Amino acid sequence: MNIIQCEELSKSFGRRHALQRITCALDAEKIIGIIGRNGAGKSTLLNIFAGYLKPTNGSCRVFNENPFNNIHTASNMIFIDDQLSFSHYLSLEDILKLGADFYPNWQNDLAYRMLDYAGIDLTLKHQQLSKGQSATFNLVYGLVSRCALTILDEPMNGMDEVIRTDFYRAILKEYLAFPRTFLISSHHLQEMETILEEILLIDEGTVIAHAPLDEFKEQLVLLNGPSEALAELLSEMEVYTQKTVTGTTSAIVNARKLFVSEEILRTKGITVSSLTASEVCKYLTSKKGRDIDAIFD
């Protein structure tokens, strides 16, 4: 069952087109990664899902309703990002009381245990936390609210590697204990790959890929072999990147357009390797002909 449906969704801020004709449907009870480069439109899309922004054109439906300023959507959704703020009169303990008062599925004991594990003093104010502690607290707040739609926009920003690893596990554990839809936007795709079921890749305001993780990773492959053997093959294909060192060429190509079997390629000395989801994202969204080295030349 779809929890979110977008049809030809566009959003502009003045002359800037943040999102352009996005059509997608997201299933319920999945952990979905919203991936894209800086300024790709991820946060704008998440803000529309959360009902904070109104689409300029097209439609967006969350829980089969228009989410914009909708109390039904709001009561089944939580949006966590690094801008989450609370009154400076509240200690963290008071904030947990506040959350318990508003969210019907709130897990207070779990919140206490997780914050104790993270070593966060509950007598502090939210504004007194360090960047990493604040991100940890926000994530705990989002997890223990157990909303049907949990949106996490760059939830691990500022956290150290150890706590990041722990909290990816915490997300997974919480998901298993109480299945719900997680939309997670992050730059740390490599770390997140183990918990994601689906990826929605956004670039320049449009969805360029939406697939289960395994299918997504299979989109591109790395070909490696003698330059002469690869030259003819690459001339007929869409090549994302190519490097030649001492007669050996490595190239990233679209796997769907590779019509030659692996066995035939092997006979020519060409090997086919798979890529990680993070690498696929990198090559799908990198601008052709752009090279940082060229700036310094």
Added chain:
Amino acid sequence: MQSLTNISLNTIVKKQVKWKAQLYISALSSLVISQIIFGVLTSSTGSGSSGHGGGNISVQFSDYSLDIFLIVSVIWAFIVGLLFTTKAYRMDDLSVISSRTSSAIANIFVMIIYSFMAVIIIVSSYYLQVLGVSFMEKKFFVIESLFISPSTLIVCFSSICLFGAIGLLFGTSFKGPVVVKIFVLMFMLLALLFIFMSPGSINLMPFIMLPNLMMSVLNLLVASLCFSLTIWIANKSEVSRK
């Protein structure tokens, strides 16, 4: 799929009012402080004074009334109304279940509760001032009436409410859709032009001279209109944490 929760707008507003009324309490302490300052500043003259002299006799009349406290309170209410709509407060609303509509309605209720408390504060300030002056300066008092009439209290309440409502509307307008912002700017520009072009044409005396009850009803009617417009604009407003 896990079952969705159905929480009514009513329930959310009640919860928001409960938390906001506690968290914004510093607004009331600022009113108490400003009332004390103005109470002390006007302790020798009251809200108005006049003097008469003849031969060796000089008589100084000082009139102590609620006026100065009410003026301070309405300015306070306008500023508090504006503050409730600032980004920091709106961002805090996004951290719990809320919509712009629920937040606007909750702000209105908090404004009404605070207006009621402000009336208690100004009456207390008034009595404290009179008591203080009578003890400190040993002046002769002519007390018209020991108790402030309920109709005066209602005028105070409705006036504070009205200015709070204007503050809320003003603040919400500038966070609303572009059309509303342009309309408000145009309205302000035209109003300023009108005031400068023909300052004599604005006469508030007929309004001030209205009977208490009439003035209260008029205040509350305009306040209701401002509150309704606030909800209408909030309902159309976008919000973003970025």
